[in-house]
Amino acid sequence: MTRRNVVLAMSILAATSSLVACRKKPEPEPAPAAAVPAVDNNAANRRRADSISTANAAAQRRADSLAAARTAAANAAAEADRVRAELTNTLSQRVYFDYDQDVLRDDARAVLDAKAAVLAANGGVTIVITGHTDERGTAEYNLALGQRRAAQVKRYLESKGISESRMSTQSLGDSQPASQGTDEAAYQLNRRAEFESKNTSGTLVRPRP
């Protein structure tokens, strides 16, 4: 059922129910006495009809405003979801490193700047930064290298004003390659930091441009 149909159905329903209510309204019964003045039946019928149409109009207005509110709420929710998707996407963007390095390249800084802005605008969000390496080297060395990459990222975000307490770091070394290949293209994909954001279920706010 489309949204329009829903609204229509609801207004019909509202109108019908007010009609029913009108019918049920206890009308004063004409007293069966000869001394009573004659009743103007036409005027009474007119008043009844006016009352019905007034009620119908009110019901329609109520239904319209309800539908509008619902539409607005739905739009707002959709917009909030869009913003959340956009911002969590920004927060989850990976950053990449050069071989055996933890130095942040320009491309990594740009990605982190965008994250820092999102984090600054949404103080409740926390992140876990996980460092990864390619398979060259040893498992032990790579574990430490992944940790140092995560720490470097955290330090950079701190320099952008993000509280240290909102970020935790860990390393998975070379154990979780993003690509299984053994060429430089695969290695580049594997030398990375990944981000997991938490407490993002509330309303997220886009950073001011």
Next chain:
Amino acid sequence: MSVRRAFAALLLLSAPLSAQDTTTRGVRIGLSYDPGSRPGVVVLPGRGVGADSARLIIQRDLDFGDRINVIVLDASALADAERASAPSWALLAKLGAVAAVQVTPTGSGLHMAVYDVAKQTTALVKDYASAPITDMRAWRASVHRLSDDVEESLTGTRGISATRVLFERGNRLWLVDADGEQATPVTAPGTPLGGAWHPGGTKFAFADYTPPAKIIVFDLLTGRSHVVAAGGGGTYSSPVFTPDGDEIVYAHGLDGSDLYVCSAEGGPSRQLSVGRGSLNTDGTFSPDGRRIAFTSGRSGHPEIYTMDADGTNTDILTPLAFGENAFRAKPAWSPEGRTVAFQSRINGVFQLMTISLRDRSLKQLTSDGRNEQPSWAPDGRHMVFSSDRSGTQVLWVLDTETGRTRQLTRGAKARNPAWSPRLSVSN
């Protein structure tokens, strides 16, 4: 007197000797062992349940020791020897054997006899208590200890058959006997990294780096494990016991990685290396416990360094190489103390090398495939490592004296081996 009677007489003469349990650890029988020429030894068939299995295991153990030339009897000689009531000295001499070994299963274990071919006497006998053959692992362990006694009695150097190798396969640590048999998973599924033996051979330490990362000690006698170092976030890796077994040195860091030491039971830790944000991992002790060799990236890329056990007097050990591909890591201090083995990237591929602590001379040990993670056998001569030379990364054993290699594990990928000390009990 016929020849056969003479054999019988000799056996009778040696009977009083066989009545006693000649536990002669460290005592050599009267053979002159020249490391250049390996003594020829025949393993004679015994009688009884398991005798033939024992013969084959001992034959392989002595062969894998690389100090003995195992002379294998052909089928007809084997059949003859099985029927004979005494060793055929003439045949043994003709085959070039200086000694023969015979194992006979007894009600409660194994009876071993070592014969001196030149003297035509029984040189050594010993009885071993063993588990029944149905308890295959324990029974094999007894046979391996017997093999090591034989090797010691013939060459003066104890064998390494009664040892096991701890290694990483999939998400668990496994154990395999030194002859490649009895591969069994031992730790619960996790993300284990490497492992290091307690000098007593009944425990080992390893890192599990599923966050939160930690250092764990696993007790093989109880099957239980306990965490000795964890917390504070960051990485934990490469634990190693001090030679006295009381403490554990491990790598840990939130930013970079340094070596720390704590009690083997856990508790407060103390920082040893001062890496200032560089990566320092892979501690390995000199046999006297005074020095630690380790991997450090403090020069810009990983090289091997040494320091005192308290973290002072740090020196670079490997000659500093240049270029972004230089990578030396995973040092393993040899049990005799004179060399440190490590892996070095050569033409983009890791190879095993040793460096002499006396003159810092380098020796490249491998060139076939990618070879990593050396771990010394307790004889200071053999080394287990991982190699992809067969297509899959599995464990191999190298005799550093002769260059002979053999594949230790088969099937699924295996890495990060740690060779146990000599094991006195089956665990």
